[in-house]
Amino acid sequence: MSRIGVSIEINGDVFEREIEPRLLLSDFIRHEAGLTGTHVGCEHGVCGACTVQLDGEPIRSCLMLAVQANGRRLRTVEGLAAPDGPLHPLQQAFHETHALQCGFCTPGFLMAIEPLLPDVGGLDDRRLRELLAGNLCRCTGYESIVNAVRLAHERLFGAGGPR
Amino acid sequence: MKPAPFDYLAPTSVEETLELLAARGEEGKLLAGGQSLVPMLNFRLAQPEALIDINHVAELAYVARRDGALHIGALTRHAELERSTLVAEHWPLLTEALRWLAHPPIRNRGTVGGSVAHADPAAELPVALTALDARFVVRSRRGQRSLAPDEMFVGPLQPGLEPDELLVEIRVPALARPFGCAFVEQARRHGDFALGGVAVALGRDGDRCREDGARVVLLGAGPGPRRAPEAEALLASRPVDEDAARAAGEAAARAADPPTDPHADAGYRRALIATLTRRAVLRAWERT
Numbered sequence: 548m549s550r551i552g553v554s555i556e557i558n559g560d561v562f563e564r565e566i567e568p569r570l571l572l573s574d575f576i577r578h579e580a581g582l583t584g585t586h587v588g589c590e591h592g593v594c595g596a597c598t599v600q601l602d603g604e605p606i607r608s609c610l611m612l613a614v615q616a617n618g619r620r621l622r623t624v625e626g627l628a629a630p631d632g633p634l635h636p637l638q639q640a641f642h643e644t645h646a647l648q649c650g651f652c653t654p655g656f657l658m659a660i661e662p663l664l665p666d667v668g669g670l671d672d673r674r675l676r677e678l679l680a681g682n683l684c685r686c687t688g689y690e691s692i693v694n695a696v697r698l699a700h701e702r703l704f705g706a707g708g709p710r
Numbered sequence: 711m712k713p714a715p716f717d718y719l720a721p722t723s724v725e726e727t728l729e730l731l732a733a734r735g736e737e738g739k740l741l742a743g744g745q746s747l748v749p750m751l752n753f754r755l756a757q758p759e760a761l762i763d764i765n766h767v768a769e770l771a772y773v774a775r776r777d778g779a780l781h782i783g784a785l786t787r788h789a790e791l792e793r794s795t796l797v798a799e800h801w802p803l804l805t806e807a808l809r810w811l812a813h814p815p816i817r818n819r820g821t822v823g824g825s826v827a828h829a830d831p832a833a834e835l836p837v838a839l840t841a842l843d844a845r846f847v848v849r850s851r852r853g854q855r856s857l858a859p860d861e862m863f864v865g866p867l868q869p870g871l872e873p874d875e876l877l878v879e880i881r882v883p884a885l886a887r888p889f890g891c892a893f894v895e896q897a898r899r900h901g902d903f904a905l906g907g908v909a910v911a912l913g914r915d916g917d918r919c920r921e922d923g924a925r926v927v928l929l930g931a932g933p934g935p936r937r938a939p940e941a942e943a944l945l946a947s948r949p950v951d952e953d954a955a956r957a958a959g960e961a962a963a964r965a966a967d968p969p970t971d972p973h974a975d976a977g978y979r980r981a982l983i984a985t986l987t988r989r990a991v992l993r994a995w996e997r998t
Contacts, residue, residue, distance in 0.1 A: 551718065568718030568761070571752070590711065591749035598815050604789075605815040610748040612741075614718060615765060659815055677900040681813025 553617040557582060558626030568614045573597045575613035576623060584624040584654050588683070595682030598655040599623045605659045624654035627661065637661055637699040646695035648686035656682045660696055667700050713751035717760040724849065727764055727876055732851045734760045735873035741765070742785060742824035745816050770823070770878060773797065780882040784823025789814070791822055801882055802997075803891035803911060807838035810893065813901045823877045826862065829869040832903040832930050836863050838893060839880065840935035841909040841927040847879040856881075863934035886923075888914045890997030892990040895929060896982055898973070905974045906930045906982040908962065910990040912950065914998035921947045926958065926991070931966035931983055938965035941987065950995040959988035 550565040555575065562580045576585045576599065588596035590609045597608045600622040627635040634642065637657055647653045659682055660667075667675055675693060684692060719734075721727040730738070738760035741747055750756040764770065770785035773794050780801055782791065791797055792808040811817060811825075811834045825835040826846060840859040847856050848871060857870055864870045871877065885891075895907025907930060913923030924945040926938040941961035945954060968979035 549717075567715070569713040569715055569751075571712065571748075574712075590752050592745060592816065595813070595815065601818075604818040606819050607745075607815055609752070610744050610816075610819065612718075612744070612748070612763075615744075615763065659813075663814070678814065680900040681815055 551614050551617075553614055555580075555613070555616045555619065555621060557621045558623060566613055568612060570613045571609055572599075572611040572613045572616050572621075573608040575616070576608060576621070579613075582623050582625050586651055586654055588651070588655075593683070594652070594655070595659060596652050596655040598659045598682065600658055600662065603662060605662060622658070624657055627657060635661070636702050637664065637695070640695040640699035640702070641692075644691045644695040644698060646687060646691040652682060652684045652686075656684070656692060664696070664700050664703060667696055668704060711752050711754060713748075714754055714757040716758055718763065719760055720763045720766055722766045722768075724767060724769060724876065724878060727762065727767055728849060728851050728874070730760075730762050731874045731876060734762070735875075738762050740827070740876070742827075743787065743820040744824075745812070745820040746824065746828045746830065764876075775800070778884040780884075782822050782880040782882070784821065784826075784877045784879060786822045788817035788820045788822065788825070792817060800884065801842065803838050803842060803893055803909060804835075804882070806891070806893040807834040807909065810834050810895050810897075810901075810904070810907070816901075822880060826880060827869045827871060827877050829863050829865070829867055829934060831866050831932065831934055834893070834895070834904075834907070834929065837907065837927050837929040837935040838909045839882065840937065841891075841911050841925040842882045842885070843925070844883075845881045846877055847881065848875045849878050850875045859935060865933045868933075885911065886913055886920070888998050889923075890914070890994040892993035892997065894986045894990040894993070896986060904930055906966075906968065906979045906986060908983065908987045908990045910987070910994040912945065912991070912994045912998060914995075917949050918947055919945050919950050919995075926962055926987060928962060928966055928983055928987075930979065931968050936965060936967070938962040938987070940965060945991065950991060952992070955988045955991040955995075958991050959984040959986075962987040 554563045586596040588594035592610045599608045739758035741763045770783045772783040798805045846862045861870045891911045895904035897904045909927045911925040913920040924942040926941040928936040941958040963980045963984040966983045970976045
């Protein structure tokens with residue numbers, strides 16, 4: 548099996564590995580970089596649990612080959628807050644509003660929503676729920692997740708917020 | 711599950727891609743955004759011997775207006791087309807269709823060319839592009855040709871491409887003003903595969919729809935994007951009101967040949983097409 552050398556930056560650390568081209572990015576993150584905060588649910592792009600940010604944009608890490616991320620910059624849930632620092636405002640809001648129960652879906656929600664936070668102020672609940680629809684949660688019924696997003700937006704941008 | 715092994719090839723130009731397709735197109739697959747292909751690889755529904763990754767072919771990613779027509783490079787990401795102010799101003803049907811297409815993380819990776827070449831009967835862009843009478847420019851080492859929508863969308867997951875051909879560009883002609891468009895669909899969860907949908911484009915002439923100014927194209931109502939000629943004829947050359955929209959909806963339902971599957975039966979889907987078409991016609995007319 549021919550292997551390809553890749554160099555992928557995750558949360559500021561560079562991981563250089565020789566990998567099979569069929570290795571999924573989600574498996575590179577978990578098994579090569581050892582960052583198990585990124586969860587793998589359905590492995591075909593439906594559940595959103597494996598969402599990470601590629602050069603700042605949310606993507607499904609199970610729908611990308613690791614070799615395609617060569618030379619790119621990734622951010623996973625471990626990169627949201629410093630290890631010894633306070634939680635990211637979105638994490639703190641999830642905690643306070645009970646927007647998680649088992650927590651399996653949470654990293655995917657956080658990484659999908661975080662870059663969109665500046666834009667959610669002007670959205671009504673229906674539009675906000677459409678924005679969140681790419682991530683599945685089987686515990687909360689979503690109500691508290693919507694509340695968490697509203698709370699985080701308010702703390703970061705004030706009641707009116709941008710837009 | 712995990713993909714079966716394959717040879718990974720990463721060309722950086724169209725010419726190089728065409729060489730690789732000529733040599734290995736029969737047993738290989740093109741990888742663009744991967745949002746439909748990688749799930750098939752993960753489930754091993756697709757086990758190509760070679761994967762030709764065109765993500766480094768930068769010359770295929772662009773959105774531009776030339777001689778009034780919209781030219782979209784096949785590797786343009788959905789999110790980029792969605793953000794384009796040029797598209798929003800002159801081809802708003804595409805912008806509206808893109809909002810229905812899966813979810814933001816999928817649109818960040820998925821490509822316009824991939825949505826076309828995958829030819830999924832439940833996909834939004836083929837329907838919108840059919841309503842806009844787009845042309846699909848394909849190239850191989852043998853030359854270049856341009857396909858009409860019915861030549862590109864041959865059947866479910868069956869694009870009208872030869873194994874050595876690469877879709878390079880989508881061309882969308884300008885709409886004669888004034889016009890109005892609407893894209894509407896219904897899914898259990900926003901962003902899931904739709905149970906039914908419709909794209910409508912109407913051109914206005916005074917208080918009437920222009921003769922030959924109506925396009926009604928259905929989603930999930932057959933093996934590919936399905937035009938509803940009877941509905942279009944009912945709208946042409948007359949004022950578009952509630953009665954006309956309802957009649958067009960009923961005609962669209964007659965043109966539909968939807969599947970029955972665990973999500974919904976054909977009768978439900980046909981009724982859905984009638985309702986969605988009526989709404990889309992009225993919305994498009996309001997926007998003229």
